[in-house]
Each structure stands twice: as structure tokens, then as C-alpha cells.
Amino acid sequence: MVSEQIPVITADDAAEMVKDGDIIGFSGFTPAGAAKEIPKAIARKATGEHEAGRSFKIGVVTGASTGDSLDGELARANAVLFRTPYQSDKFLRAQINKGETHFFDMHLSMLPQAARYGFLGKVKYAVIEAASVTEAGEIVLTTSVGATNTFCNIADKILIELNDQHPAELKGLHDIYEPLDPPHRREIPIYSASERIGSPVLKVDPSKIAGIVETSAPDEVGGFKESDPVTQKIGENVADFLAQELKAGRIPKDFLPIQSGVGNIANAVLGALGANPAIPAFEMYSEVIQDSVIGLMREGDIKFASATSLTLSPPVLKEVYQDLDFYKERILLRPQEISNHPEVVRRLGIISINTAIEADIWGNVNSTHVMGNNLMNGIGGSGDFTRNAYISIFTCPSTAKGGAISTIVPMVAHLDHSEHSVQVIVTEQGIADLRGKDPIERAREIVDKCAHPEYRDQLHAYFDDVKDGHTPQTLQTVFAMHQAFMEKKDMRGVDMTGSK
Ligand code: 0RQ
Numbered sequence: 001m002v003s004e005q006i007p008v009i010t011a012d013d014a015a016e017m018v019k020d021g022d023i024i025g026f027s028g029f030t031p032a033g034a035a036k037e038i039p040k041a042i043a044r045k046a047t048g049e050h051e052a053g054r055s056f057k058i059g060v061v062t063g064a065s066t067g068d069s070l071d072g073e074l075a076r077a078n079a080v081l082f083r084t085p086y087q088s089d090k091f092l093r094a095q096i097n098k099g100e101t102h103f104f105d106m107h108l109s110m111l112p113q114a115a116r117y118g119f120l121g122k123v124k125y126a127v128i129e130a131a132s133v134t135e136a137g138e139i140v141l142t143t144s145v146g147a148t149n150t151f152c153n154i155a156d157k158i159l160i161e162l163n164d165q166h167p168a169e170l171k172g173l174h175d176i177y178e179p180l181d182p183p184h185r186r187e188i189p190i191y192s193a194s195e196r197i198g199s200p201v202l203k204v205d206p207s208k209i210a211g212i213v214e215t216s217a218p219d220e221v222g223g224f225k226e227s228d229p230v231t232q233k234i235g236e237n238v239a240d241f242l243a244q245e246l247k248a249g250r251i252p253k254d255f256l257p258i259q260s261g262v263g264n265i266a267n268a269v270l271g272a273l274g275a276n277p278a279i280p281a282f283e284m285y286s287e288v289i290q291d292s293v294i295g296l297m298r299e300g301d302i303k304f305a306s307a308t309s310l311t312l313s314p315p316v317l318k319e320v321y322q323d324l325d326f327y328k329e330r331i332l333l334r335p336q337e338i339s340n341h342p343e344v345v346r347r348l349g350i351i352s353i354n355t356a357i358e359a360d361i362w363g364n365v366n367s368t369h370v371m372g373n374n375l376m377n378g379i380g381g382s383g384d385f386t387r388n389a390y391i392s393i394f395t396c397p398s399t400a401k402g403g404a405i406s407t408i409v410p411m412v413a414h415l416d417h418s419e420h421s422v423q424v425i426v427t428e429q430g431i432a433d434l435r436g437k438d439p440i441e442r443a444r445e446i447v448d449k450c451a452h453p454e455y456r457d458q459l460h461a462y463f464d465d466v467k468d469g470h471t472p473q474t475l476q477t478v479f480a481m482h483q484a485f486m487e488k489k490d491m492r493g494v495d496m497t498g499s500k
Pocket residue numbers: 030064065086108260261262263264265287288354355356357358367368370371376377378379380381382397400401405406407
């Protein structure tokens with residue numbers, strides 16, 4: 001027991017407090033540090049309420065995606081009224097794409113301030129995971145910070161999952177700092193990736209803690225696929241490009257901090273950066289620390305990593321906990337408002353590397369919607385970094401679905417990152433450097449360097465002989481390749497010459 005005032009309760013007791021329509025801020029940025037037992041209990045309550053003929057849905061606000069115990073369970077119980085800012089759960093995604101759950105896609109750095117400003121409605125409960133809690137309300141968080149600090153500050157009540165999978169020695173891994181709101185905001189005083197500006201503990205008003213649920217549930221982080229020849233080649237291309245920039249003196253010789261997205265391509269890119277002898281040991285100022293970072297840290301290729309979550313598969317997290325002193329000197333977890341802060345990204349000169357679903361020949365990128373309609377995950381932190389990066393890079397395989405989709409298209413079917421923010425596109429075919437190029441020069445660069453050879457002629461046919469305008473778009477045919485995929489499941493062989 002923490003104190004007489006803070007009761008230890010069951011997850012079902014906690015769920016009982018939650019009412020239909022409540023908005024809840026849950027901890028979690030990826031499955032790392034996500035609440036698990038209380039959302040499962042809320043899902044059980046929702047099912048019971050629905051069986052009794054009563055409505056029961058809650059607003060679910062988190063740091064980013066979470067694990068199956070949160071998004072999966074609540075979606076299967078049909079208990080999600082709205083969801084923001086990011087998700088990657090297949091059940092929830094299906095509900096969102098059927099129009100059964102409202103989802104609004106937000107830049108992750110902006111979620112905490114939007115919650116503080118009241119833009120998301122009144123947050124009733126913060127439901128968070130902790131490694132330890134004191135009577136005075138000092139909380140050591142677990143494998144992520146995300147927006148947990150903000151949720152605790154603005155919620156009426158706090159419910160804590162005290163998880164004994166995480167050692168008390170985690171204290172010192174986190175750096176909790178929340179900016180003042182306008183018109184009183186000052187600069188975020190971070191001048192290097194490893195700079196500490198806040199507190200190792202999250203301080204909350206202990207009278208707001210409505211109860212503690214004791215748990216032992218591990219983070220629900222899946223493993224990674226071994227990189228295949230395509231992701232391997234993308235990684236090598238990114239590393240070659242950065243080595244070339246270094247040699248040309250366009251990147252300082254000490255190198256710059258790296259931000260890297262999540263997933264298999266991101267893992268392969270980091271591996272390739274570590275393996276390239278021309279690239280010196282570097283720092284990361286990113287949002288997610290994945291398995292590959294830990295290996296590279298061990299080998300001395302990564303000197304320091306600042307992020308908001310430690311998204312590690314169970315065996316790698318175990319390795320980190322067994323040698324926590326080593327990693328605590330090299331890893332720092334910050335609130336997502338700070339890890340992704342545009343001001344800091346611009347100041348530190350971060351090289352951003354994120355993944356596209358598709359890119360167009362002008363340099364616009366779609367990161368979120370398949371064929372323009374169906375949400376995949378969300379924009380995540382990719383916009384926070386891309387728009388403010390020293391060099392912004394997007395990677396993707398040149399084709400999807402066995403070659404039937406070209407990821408290089410005449411115009412993206414949904415826009416997340418515009419041509420004004422995207423500087424470099426990399427596929428397994430090559431590197432398109434868009435800096436200082438006009439639209440036609442960019443189109444040639446992207447098609448010739450990044451498109452799959454099977455699609456190059458038809459893409460050239462779209463713009464080669466069109467002389468009309470600065471960006472010679474032809475609206476009648478701009479989505480002909482997408483249309484062909486919708487009709488016959490293949491973008492190959494589409495006649496784009498009709499555009500002339
Ligand atoms: O589907 O497995 O059913 O075939 O999309 O594609 O190539 O496995 O790549 O897992 O890295 O995901 C952009 C979604 C890429 C992700 C995205 C299909 C493809 C496959 C996945 P299948 P891959 P990844 C940090 C920064 C946005 C947020 C972000 C993402 C599936 O990286 O969500 O960057 N990014 N956040 O077949 C139709 C196309 C397609 C396509 C791929 N053009 N058309 N389907 N697919 N291209 C994260 C955070 O902020 C926490």
C-alpha cells in the first residue's frame with residue numbers, strides 16, 4: 001500500500017468509476033507503457049452494459065498507438081466513441097474505416113497542448129502505468145512518457161496501474177517537462193539531444209489518485225521481421241546518401257541527430273547507418289527507440305538516444321533492464337510534446353527518416369491512407385519532424401502488393417507531407433534528391449531514380465510532353481493509375497498519354 005489515502009483497488013473497481021461518454025487519457029506511446037488491465041476491465045464493462053441494452057462508449061486519447069489490451073479490447077467491445085491521435089490496431093482500424101468510430105489524425109507533438117487548451121473536451125480520468133508511486137504523488141513512469149504528464153495534470157482523477165515488470169531503478173530514465181501555455185510560453189531550453197530540463201519523476205496531486213491497480217502485465221510489443229533484400233537496399237541507399245552529404249560538407253563532420261520512424265524499414269535504415277564506415281557514431285533525437293537502437297548502442301554506433309518511448313521486444317527490454325546503468329547513461333525519455341517539438345527539431349538540425357505509403361512525382365507524400373480512402377495508422381510524429389528537419393527523408397519500397405501498386409504516382413491520393421517539406425525520397429531503386437529542383441526536375445528525378453522500372457515509361461508519359469503550367473498536372477488522368485487498381489487490381493500498363 002502507498003498510503004491510507006490511496007486505495008489499492010481491482011481493475012474492475014476502476015472500470016466501475018468510468019461512465020458512458022467519459023473522455024479518458026491513457027498512458028502509452030506504441031504498446032510501450034500503455035495501460036493494460038484497466039482498459040480490459042472497461043471493455044468488459046462495456047460488453048455488460050451493451051448486453052443490458054445500455055449505451056457505453058468512451059473517448060480514448062493516448063500518446064500514440066497502444067497494445068491489444070487497450071485499442072484491441074476496447075474496439076472489440078465496441079466501446080470507442082472517438083479516438084485520437086494515432087492507432088495501429090486492426091480491429092480499431094476496421095471500425096474507423098467503416099465509420100463506426102470517429103478518429104481524428106493529429107501531429108503527436110500537438111496532442112498534449114490540444115488537450116490542455118480544451119480542444120478535445122474535458123478529460124475525466126488519466127489511466128496510466130507506473131513503476132512506482134509515493135504518498136506525495138511522485139510517479140516513476142515505465143517504458144514511455146507520451147502525453148501521460150499532461151493527462152495527469154488536466155484530468156479530474158488519476159487511476160494507476162502499478163506494474164512490477166519494471167524495476168524501481170528506472171527512476172532517472174525520464175525527464176518530465178511541460179511548457180507553459182501562450183501567452184506565457186518561453187523557449188524549450190534543449191540545446192543537445194542529451195540535455196535534461198525537467199524532473200525524473202512525474203509529480204501529481206496525490207488527492208487526485210482515485211486508486212492503484214497492481215499488475216504484472218508485460219508490454220505488448222511484437223518482434224520485427226528480418227530485413228529482406230528490398231528493405232536492406234533502402235537502408236543502404238539512405239546510409240549512402242548521408243555519407244555523401246557528409247563528404248560534401250553539407251552535414252557537419254560530427255554528424256547530426258537522427259529521427260527514425262517505426263517498423264521494418266526504419267530498423268533496416270538504422271542497421272545500415274551503423275554498418276556504414278563513413279558515418280560516425282551518432283545521436284538520436286526521435287520519438288521511438290526500437291530494438292535496432294539497442295544493438296547499435298552496444299556496438300558504440302549510437303552514442304545517445306532521446307525519445308518518448310522504449311518500444312522494445314520482450315527479450316531486448318530484458319537485456320536493457322539487466323544492464324540498466326549502462327543504458328540510463330545513454331537513453332532519455334521525454335514527453336512527446338518535447339521529443340517531437342518543432343522548435344527543438346529545427347534547433348538541433350535533425351535528419352528525419354520516415355516511411356511513405358506513396359509519394360507523387362512532385363514530392364508530395366501520403367503516409368496515412370490507402371487508395372485515398374482507408375486509414376492505415378495515422379500521421380504520427382512524421383509531420384512534427386519532417387516539416388522542421390535539417391534534411392527530411394521519406395523511404396518506401398517502389399511497389400506494393402507484389403508489384404501491382406506503384407508507390408510513385410502522378411498525385412498522392414491523400415496528402416500528409418507536401419512538396420515544400422519533403423527533401424529526399426528513397427526506394428530500393430535509388431535516391432531522389434529534390435532540393436533546389438523545380439517541379440519538372442523533381443518529377444524526372446523521382447521517376448528515374450525511385451520508381452520501379454516497370455512503371456517509369458507510363459509515369460514519364462504523364463508529364464514529359466505537357467508544357468502547360470509550372471506543375472503540369474492533368475486533372476483528367478491524374479488518378480488513372482489508382483483508378484486502374486480499384487477496377488482491376490493492377491496499376492501496370494495504364495495509358496497515361498491521354499493526359500497530353
Ligand atoms: O500491407 O502487409 O497487408 O501487404 O501497407 O507497409 O511496407 O510493410 O511498411 O509497416 O513500415 O508501414 C506508412 C503505414 C508503412 C507506416 C506506413 C501496404 C503494404 C502493407 C504496410 P500488407 P510496409 P510499414 C513514427 C512516425 C505513418 C506514421 C509515421 C506508418 C502495409 O510507416 O504508419 O511515419 N507511417 N510515424 O502492402 C496500398 C500503397 C501501399 C500499401 C504500402 N501505396 N497502397 N497499400 N502498402 N504501400 C511512428 C509514430 O509516430 C509512433
